[in-house]
Amino acid sequence: MTTHHPFDQALALEPLAEGHYRGQTHPAYWNIVGPFGGVTAATVLRAILLHPRLLGEPLSLTVNYAGALSTGPFTVQATPVRTNRSTQHWNVSILQTDAQGEQVVATTATAVTAARRETWSLADTPMPAVPRPEQLEPVGSVGGVEWFNRYDIRPVTGAIPRQWNGQGDSSLTQLWMRDQPERALDFCALAAQADIFFPRVWLRRALHVPAGTVSITVYFHASSGQLHDTGTGYLLGQARAQEFRNGFFDQAVQLWNEAGTLLATSHQIVYYKE
């Protein structure tokens, strides 16, 4: 795929051998001390989707951030460890050479892809009634967080606190989002957008403490057909924490398209300090 969209540039992988790729961190998706975690999750998924032995479409993806990637090249190893009739199980790792010349594991991941059949289906989590994205203001830039400029983000509720006054009272964020510039939704973009929410601890406490995702899981409910129908439309994302305890909190996420189809659900466990 040749495209000039920065998301595709960031996900560009050069095949070295079957399931083995070389990539490169991209300044357009840089976070404070490494790439935006959503782009790392998308890179893991891209390596699977490029694999010649791929069966089906993404069903679940778990990405563990073992260490921040440094600026520069990295390698991705994606291995289908078991292929059943309709599901396939993947191990993926991202490795980088450290200052001592040693290969270090930066990211571990597992995934399941599945050849899905049409069955009885039921949408059991209606999209909340919220204003349309056109009625809301996009948030501006956040100093030093370059990847934030790659998304058009329009909060409904639970935006980043304007005052760090320790007076937070909820961990709920609802926001509309899409790639900026616009880009038709695919599985990699969906995985990335599952990780778009700032740390719940900032909102719940209205305190700006150090925090970072340790592990994220995404369950894909959408087919590629439903992603195609979503096109360049906005997604409504909802994120909420359940528990903050001794340095880690969890976050539960739902992502709907504008038509109200639940495309993915996601969870993560996040480190925080103090």
Next chain:
Amino acid sequence: MTTHHPFDQALALEPLAEGHYRGQTHPAYWNIVGPFGGVTAATVLRAILLHPRLLGEPLSLTVNYAGALSTGPFTVQATPVRTNRSTQHWNVSILQTDAQGEQVVATTATAVTAARRETWSLADTPMPAVPRPEQLEPVGSVGGVEWFNRYDIRPVTGAIPRQWNGQGDSSLTQLWMRDQPERALDFCALAAQADIFFPRVWLRRALHVPAGTVSITVYFHASSGQLHDTGTGYLLGQARAQEFRNGFFDQAVQLWNEAGTLLATSHQIVYYKE
């Protein structure tokens, strides 16, 4: 640890080399076509906890059921692929020799363990107000599901339908549970109990269709001290689906102890037919 409790017998692992163990499926936790998935998740965690290079306590665990284990021996390989100052990242797999004498991957898993420090903490998901376990009746046996007899399960709402009449209207189950015979709670038992809920599709549809977990993730909020305080008390478990789509649904779970402490949150993606 020497104990006669069947849960400990089922989790017995004989070390072969560092991080490499031999185990054996146990009839007391047999499900219909393989072991109870909760015991498989607990076996993965036990292999990590036995490892001489373990850092900290369990924080997150993702187990992917690539194929059912057959009756008999299996091997577990647990590898700490990266150790940071306060977190450690694990890859685990369970392998079994198939009828052709080949080593086959039955289970893949990743986990993060962490040395946690006391920080600001907040319980943000209160335990629902429900009758105490002593006021409720334990469910009886389920024919052919031996592991079900290893738990004292007392449904509050959303028990297995008595009539498979296609008239379900909710996916919510709340139930009290504990090991039977009683056993003091530990991380392995907590991981197993996160998988105790029967498939949501049975409840939502009141139809008994084939179904099985593909991947489960558990986030551990409790410390070993809080597990110790829980002792042999009951856990209140709550499970709910968010979406049923083309052969797979997701399930979100919370587990509190009787004192109302949220010990773990969990999610799974589950295959269903028809």
